[in-house]
Amino acid sequence: MQQNQTQTQNIVILISGRGSNMEAIVKSWQHQMFPQNTKIAAVISNNADAAGLNFAKQHNIATEVLSHKNFASRQEYDQSLIKIIDKYTPKLVVLAGFMRILSPEFVQHYQQRLMNIHPSLLPSLTGLHTHKRAIESGLKIHGCTVHFVTAELDAGPIIIQGAVPVLPNDNEDILAARVLKIEHKIYSKAIQLFLQGKINANSDSNNQNADEFLIAF
Numbered sequence: 001m002q003q004n005q006t007q008t009q010n011i012v013i014l015i016s017g018r019g020s021n022m023e024a025i026v027k028s029w030q031h032q033m034f035p036q037n038t039k040i041a042a043v044i045s046n047n048a049d050a051a052g053l054n055f056a057k058q059h060n061i062a063t064e065v066l067s068h069k070n071f072a073s074r075q076e077y078d079q080s081l082i083k084i085i086d087k088y089t090p091k092l093v094v095l096a097g098f099m100r101i102l103s104p105e106f107v108q109h110y111q112q113r114l115m116n117i118h119p120s121l122l123p124s125l126t127g128l129h130t131h132k133r134a135i136e137s138g139l140k141i142h143g144c145t146v147h148f149v150t151a152e153l154d155a156g157p158i159i160i161q162g163a164v165p166v167l168p169n170d171n172e173d174i175l176a177a178r179v180l181k182i183e184h185k186i187y188s189k190a191i192q193l194f195l196q197g198k199i200n201a202n203s204d205s206n207n208q209n210a211d212e213f214l215i216a217f
């Protein structure tokens, strides 16, 4: 896929809380890991108290808050969110700890340009409390996955995975911290590959250079 080098490739990042993945992506952008025409156009949150909003503001990135509490239905919220996101004409919408289930209409609207990071080696451990469940299941390897988003929760085409060991004395927090370090690496890598036109939601990444799609420590 050839990309137009002159037209800006806008990224919009959605967060709900801490925003450490968003921070890592912004730093990758500042360190020129993405094509030159890339811009992180906005960071949007459903939660006015999301700590990550401060980081975005300090880095002169536009921020917006749309609280879901003011909406009667998921569909109405998502339609308003679409209006805000589309002001920034995104090439890519990045879910970075955006803790909401998305309506099928929202997913359809951003089909093929919507990415998510999930703290497990999908398709294992979809849903919540993945680190606790990894320990309780006796897993020896755990990790994280960046994937394109489809209507089914945590189930779209996998772009990159990062693996870490589960060690004998791990608790949920220790394991989460080990996985998070890898999340920060693989999300930027997935975004880089997408903006370079090396992957899309229909391509089989596994047929390409394997080193680029698995990070193991």
Ligand code: GAR
Binding pocket: 015, 016, 017, 018, 019, 020, 021, 022, 096, 097, 098, 099, 117, 118, 119, 127, 144, 180, 183
């Ligand atoms: C990350 O661990 C991310 O994988 C997870 O939320 C955390 C957000 O942290 N996402 C999900 O569980 C989505 N199902 P952050 O706000 O510091 O990036």
